[in-house]
Amino acid sequence: SCLPFLAEGRVVKGFGRGSKQLGIPTANFTQDVVDTMPTDMIEGVYYGLANVDGGSVSRMVMSVGHNLHFANAMRTMETHILRSFADDFYGGLLRVMVLGFIREMESYTSLDALIAAIHSDIDIANKALSEERFASCYDSDFFKHGF
Ligand code: ADP
Ligand code: MG
Numbered sequence: 509s510c511l512p513f514l515a516e517g518r519v520v521k522g523f524g525r526g527s528k529q530l531g532i533p534t535a536n537f538t539q540d541v542v543d544t545m546p547t548d549m550i551e552g553v554y555y556g557l558a559n560v561d562g563g564s565v566s567r568m569v570m571s572v573g574h575n576l577h578f579a580n581a582m583r584t585m586e587t588h589i590l591r592s593f594a595d596d597f598y599g600g601l602l603r604v605m606v607l608g609f610i611r612e613m614e615s616y617t618s619l620d621a622l623i624a625a626i627h628s629d630i631d632i633a634n635k636a637l638s639e640e641r642f643a644s645c646y647d648s649d650f651f652k653h654g655f
């Protein structure tokens with residue numbers, strides 16, 4: 509539904525679930541950006557492209573879900589960019605282009621299973637995003653100027 513999907517906004521502190529400790533930091537958007545997501549967007553893991561503060565465009569995997577602590581009312585959109593950064597970029601301007609769906613959300617019985625699933629998501633994202641049909645997306649004006 510509704511892909512590709514573009515979003516831009518500031519990066520804020522997440523819920524401190526320790527993603528970074530697992531080697532999988534996820535940048536969170538402010539709630540007003542999350543609220544621009546299509547309401548029929550299936551909860552799960554997506555792949556696409558992203559950049560920070562107009563910088564180089566990298567591949568990403570993004571989870572779209574809801575926060576259980578707020579009785580399903582609040583949705584979340586968490587982007588793991590497939591490159592390393594020297595520093596955190598809280599407050600930075602994140603732009604994402606969501607290009608494809610990987611899988612629906614699942615609850616994993618162990619941390620190892622969760623990490624294995626994310627590594628498999630990253631493999632799927634890298635394969636898909638090296639396809640010729642996405643080649644022109646990396647140079648999109650959106651990553652330089654926004655909407
Ligand atoms: P939080 O709960 O605050 O989201 P995380 O452990 O998920 O904490 O870390 C996310 C933060 O890590 C991002 O907001 C960003 O500043 C930083 N970060 C560093 N490298 C990356 C990356 N490759 N992808 C996403 N965020 C990254
Ligand atoms: Mg996070």
